[in-house]
Amino acid sequence: GQNIDQPTEMTATEGAIVQINCTYQTSGFNGLFWYQQHAGEAPTFLSYNVLDGLEEKGRFSSFLSRSKGYSYLLLKELQMKDSASYLCAPFNQAGTALIFGKGTTLSVSS
Amino acid sequence: GAVVSQHPSWVICKSGTSVKIECRSLDFQATTMFWYRQFPKQSLMLMATSNEGSKATYEQGVEKDKFLINHASLTLSTLTVTSAHPEDSSFYICSARAWTGENIQYFGAGTRLSVL
Numbered sequence: 001g002q003n004i005d006q007p008t009e010m011t012a013t014e015g016a017i018v019q020i021n022c023t024y025q026t027s028g029f030n031g032l033f034w035y036q037q038h039a040g041e042a043p044t045f046l047s048y049n050v051l052d053g054l055e056e057k058g059r060f061s062s063f064l065s066r067s068k069g070y071s072y073l074l075l076k077e078l079q080m081k082d083s084a085s086y087l088c089a090p091f092n093q094a095g096t097a098l099i100f101g102k103g104t105t106l107s108v109s110s
Numbered sequence: 111g112a113v114v115s116q117h118p119s120w121v122i123c124k125s126g127t128s129v130k131i132e133c134r135s136l137d138f139q140a141t142t143m144f145w146y147r148q149f150p151k152q153s154l155m156l157m158a159t160s161n162e163g164s165k166a167t168y169e170q171g172v173e174k175d176k177f178l179i180n181h182a183s184l185t186l187s188t189l190t191v192t193s194a195h196p197e198d199s200s201f202y203i204c205s206a207r208a209w210t211g212e213n214i215q216y217f218g219a220g221t222r223l224s225v226l
Contacts, residue, residue: 033213033214042220043203097159097205
């Protein structure tokens with residue numbers, strides 16, 4: 001089985017930094033994905049962490065602690081277009097589908 | 111990243127009709143594709159895993175005779191919603207892994223189905 005816990009909603013202002021936390025419990029672990037989903041659209045890939053530590057990609061960074069079952073997505077220099085849902089998806093077995101929780105809906109205001 | 115094309119984007123149909131949704135990997139071969147469904151303000155729910163040349167694997171609670179999946183080639187999987195009813199109205203999304211060994215799933219743009 002799999003259990004994913006993220007805050008349901010977050011708000012922030014343009015230019016700010018926001019951290020979206022994710023805790024998970026899975027049977028087996030092969031990595032963790034973060035996806036972004038704008039309302040009415042399909043998810044787009046943001047990051048993939050396999051090892052502990054921080055992965056940085058421009059304004060977005062993702063951190064993983066395997067021992068703690070914990071990850072976060074860090075968004076810097078927030079823009080209005082960053083308003084979206086952010087989905088944390090732990091991956092337990094190669095070749096299988098990603099299972100998503102409800103995600104975190106981020107609202108960025110000016 | 112890899113590109114997954116999904117067609118149609120929108121479809122409106124009468125109750126009782128069947129609707130076919132196509133999912134194509136444009137610049138790679140996908141031995142495995144996945145079909146998801148998402149109701150408003152809900153999470154993406156995996157419906158089935160589609161394997162090229164073999165029968166799809168359906169998740170618990172998904173009727174295989176109602177949601178027919180065909181994966182006849184390495185670049186095309188289709189989902190047919192048979193005898194659609196208003197409760198089937200939803201956002202259907204396909205995804206594919208770009209190649210064996212890579213775990214990243216790339217998603218199509220989704221199909222919004224409205225059954226009248």
